[in-house]
Amino acid sequence: MSNPNIALETDITFIFPNILVHDERPGYEGYIIKSEHIQNFMQKIRDDLGYDYLSSVTAVDYLPEGKMEIVYHVRKSTGGSPLVVKAQLDRENPVISSIVSIYPGAEFQEREIWDLFGIKFEGHPDLRRILMWEGFSGHPLRKDWKEGYYEEDNKPFKSRWPAGHYKSAEDKNPLGANLDFPAGFNPESWVPEPEVALYTGLGRIERKDEETGINTEQVIVNMGPQHPSTHGVFRMAVKLDGETIVGLKPVMGYLHRNHEKIGERNTFLGNMPYTDRLDYFNSMSNNFGYALAIEKLMGISPPERAEYLRVMMAELTRIVNHLALFGFLLNDLGAYFTPFLYAFEERELILDIFEAVAGSRMMCNYFRFGGVARDLPEGILNKVKDLVFDRLPRKIDDLDLYITNNEIIRHRAEGVGVFTPEQALAYSAVGPVLRASGVPYDLRRAQPYGIYNRFDFDVAVRYHGDVYDRYLVRLDEMFQSLRILKQVINDIPEGPIQEGKPQYQVRVPAGESYGCVEGPKGELGFYVISNGKANPWRYHIRAPSFINLTSLESLCIGNKIADVVVILGSIDIVLGETDR
Amino acid sequence: MSDQKGNYMYGLGVLKGLGLAFRHFLETYIDDFRHWGKRYKTPEGIAYRASKDVKGIFTVQYPEEKIPVPEEFRFVPFLIYEEKNGEIEYRCTSCGICAKVCPPQCIWIVRSSDPNTGRPIPDPAEYYIDIDICMNCGYCAEYCPFDAIKMDHNYELASYSRSNNIYDKTMLGRPVSYYASIRPINYQREENARLEAETQKAARKSIA
Numbered sequence: 150m151s152n153p154n155i156a157l158e159t160d161i162t163f164i165f166p167n168i169l170v171h172d173e174r175p176g177y178e179g180y181i182i183k184s185e186h187i188q189n190f191m192q193k194i195r196d197d198l199g200y201d202y203l204s205s206v207t208a209v210d211y212l213p214e215g216k217m218e219i220v221y222h223v224r225k226s227t228g229g230s231p232l233v234v235k236a237q238l239d240r241e242n243p244v245i246s247s248i249v250s251i252y253p254g255a256e257f258q259e260r261e262i263w264d265l266f267g268i269k270f271e272g273h274p275d276l277r278r279i280l281m282w283e284g285f286s287g288h289p290l291r292k293d294w295k296e297g298y299y300e301e302d303n304k305p306f307k308s309r310w311p312a313g314h315y316k317s318a319e320d321k322n323p324l325g326a327n328l329d330f331p332a333g334f335n336p337e338s339w340v341p342e343p344e345v346a347l348y349t350g351l352g353r354i355e356r357k358d359e360e361t362g363i364n365t366e367q368v369i370v371n372m373g374p375q376h377p378s379t380h381g382v383f384r385m386a387v388k389l390d391g392e393t394i395v396g397l398k399p400v401m402g403y404l405h406r407n408h409e410k411i412g413e414r415n416t417f418l419g420n421m422p423y424t425d426r427l428d429y430f431n432s433m434s435n436n437f438g439y440a441l442a443i444e445k446l447m448g449i450s451p452p453e454r455a456e457y458l459r460v461m462m463a464e465l466t467r468i469v470n471h472l473a474l475f476g477f478l479l480n481d482l483g484a485y486f487t488p489f490l491y492a493f494e495e496r497e498l499i500l501d502i503f504e505a506v507a508g509s510r511m512m513c514n515y516f517r518f519g520g521v522a523r524d525l526p527e528g529i530l531n532k533v534k535d536l537v538f539d540r541l542p543r544k545i546d547d548l549d550l551y552i553t554n555n556e557i558i559r560h561r562a563e564g565v566g567v568f569t570p571e572q573a574l575a576y577s578a579v580g581p582v583l584r585a586s587g588v589p590y591d592l593r594r595a596q597p598y599g600i601y602n603r604f605d606f607d608v609a610v611r612y613h614g615d616v617y618d619r620y621l622v623r624l625d626e627m628f629q630s631l632r633i634l635k636q637v638i639n640d641i642p643e644g645p646i647q648e649g650k651p652q653y654q655v656r657v658p659a660g661e662s663y664g665c666v667e668g669p670k671g672e673l674g675f676y677v678i679s680n681g682k683a684n685p686w687r688y689h690i691r692a693p694s695f696i697n698l699t700s701l702e703s704l705c706i707g708n709k710i711a712d713v714v715v716i717l718g719s720i721d722i723v724l725g726e727t728d729r
Numbered sequence: 730m731s732d733q734k735g736n737y738m739y740g741l742g743v744l745k746g747l748g749l750a751f752r753h754f755l756e757t758y759i760d761d762f763r764h765w766g767k768r769y770k771t772p773e774g775i776a777y778r779a780s781k782d783v784k785g786i787f788t789v790q791y792p793e794e795k796i797p798v799p800e801e802f803r804f805v806p807f808l809i810y811e812e813k814n815g816e817i818e819y820r821c822t823s824c825g826i827c828a829k830v831c832p833p834q835c836i837w838i839v840r841s842s843d844p845n846t847g848r849p850i851p852d853p854a855e856y857y858i859d860i861d862i863c864m865n866c867g868y869c870a871e872y873c874p875f876d877a878i879k880m881d882h883n884y885e886l887a888s889y890s891r892s893n894n895i896y897d898k899t900m901l902g903r904p905v906s907y908y909a910s911i912r913p914i915n916y917q918r919e920e921n922a923r924l925e926a927e928t929q930k931a932a933r934k935s936i937a
Binding site for chain 1: 742743749798849
């Protein structure tokens, strides 16, 4: 992968002589830092070196070595590949200082690490479990933790062949025997502690109004998890002063299935269809990110035609996503189903193309390591051509006419949920949310992957940072996607679509890799560690929906309760990806 | 592309939008008249409603109307058998590649072995797919070296009991002719490749 900013990157061990060393393990990149210096280091690289944007924080459990490792990916908002820094901790008592005070965007990610790995972050403002529930026993991503339906460490399971006498999972693990409770826990008499913790975190106050002498009290309103506006099972506890929001805590994890643990049991290839289920609107770009990560480890790259097909699918899925968002956002604004169905009509036509090419409308599973699954069937290129050159521009213009200057929409959306560029960067916002705040950051330009550096397109950017601009930025992006698609259709060469022979058991050399794409919702990253065996040792997803939610509270504070729904809609979350 | 400046708040934007909705409403009826009697419940009508030229209403009245699925559409695998002299012969050799590649591990195969020698025979004694677990990824069909397992087009699998959802060898079995009917292009390509391989083999033999 070519990186235009490579010349700007220097060896920073000279700046931090005693605390930083190169990561010398074969296949690894970046630096290892002494864990007690992490805060100072982060402060310095943010303030002095321009790494103003924390991309991802995750952890790895190295069980055989008795170590835990925190992996930070920090970026410059001007572009370039991320700076990878790792801090190694003792596995028995893993503690590190939190960097939330430096990068507020780390808040949920550190909570997730605490939840899944049991690593304590000192100085974290609200270190509770985030995806699992408070009464959960253990930390599931630790390598010695076994799930209720545990069968074997790695797939393929030996019981399936050659003597695969069918036995259902329920027979093997009868209901009731397949779960663990913490010591002393009785599900019958349990009082929901997390609720208490959640509400204490919001800290209601009562006060007397000085002027009128009336006693006022702040009210906590629960929205969700079963709420039509939350786009799935997502819950917000909102603290209100009158109608104004003074605090908000998102609660998530209702759709949690520990995708990452499943991914570590799976083979490398077996993970591909699972990535479809993350952000189920955009399985094509999920596939893309995962394929890039593994290809980087394997050191292969797809042939020309496959590269073009990948870009074609990724851009079509971006249009699908933004169209769907139009529908949902307008529903949230109270426009009911008319714009929704107008948008879905176009989405339908694109999904027909996915169905004909990949075999499924939403769970595409189209990408393979070193190529794509199959070539375009006869006539499909013409269909895409018709859509891209004729129908879609017309219809997106229609939507523009229909919505953009509608006075009601503008009243509801302008000046609501404002985010300054500084805030957006600090909270690690990505994708359209970041670009609507005036930061022209798009991975397709900032760290080009695939063949994006060949295409002529603009990074859509808007400057007001409100809900309206987040809508407009997506409109602009659809036009840019059409621009890319036109070039793809004109330039797509004939040729093979797969590098080498398709293999079901890929050899992935040991090492780490971070493959990221600019998904429709923002930077979607796959951090994969291979130890040379058939299954990944660690498989982490930097989910844009999840990390964008970090900023929800600060976006909402000061707005009215009725705007929460709209602000949430404008962030564009998908719970399949948020909860993983 | 629209701009945030100008035409501020006179209700014009709302009117324009309503005009568009009204146009859509009219188009539905105009389209109905133009395709009188052909727009609904006919194959060309369904194809038209999935084309780029469609105006007005585009929904399909399932189950009275069904959109034909494209050839590559995949849903729950089936096993191909060939009928030779009235006997059913599965193409499957129980090599186990599908069971190994299956991401959710829903394929269970019992390999048969010779009762006398105990050596494995290339024929599955039992073959199960738990379609509750199958995620329709299509890997089994993609990586099968014998073209013995393929993805089906039948998506209407609802049943009243989950116990019906463990498909065994007979429930999974379909004749080659069925495969050729749902995936004609793929079938032809595979047959051509097979014929070519056979002629090459024969040619090599005759040279030797």
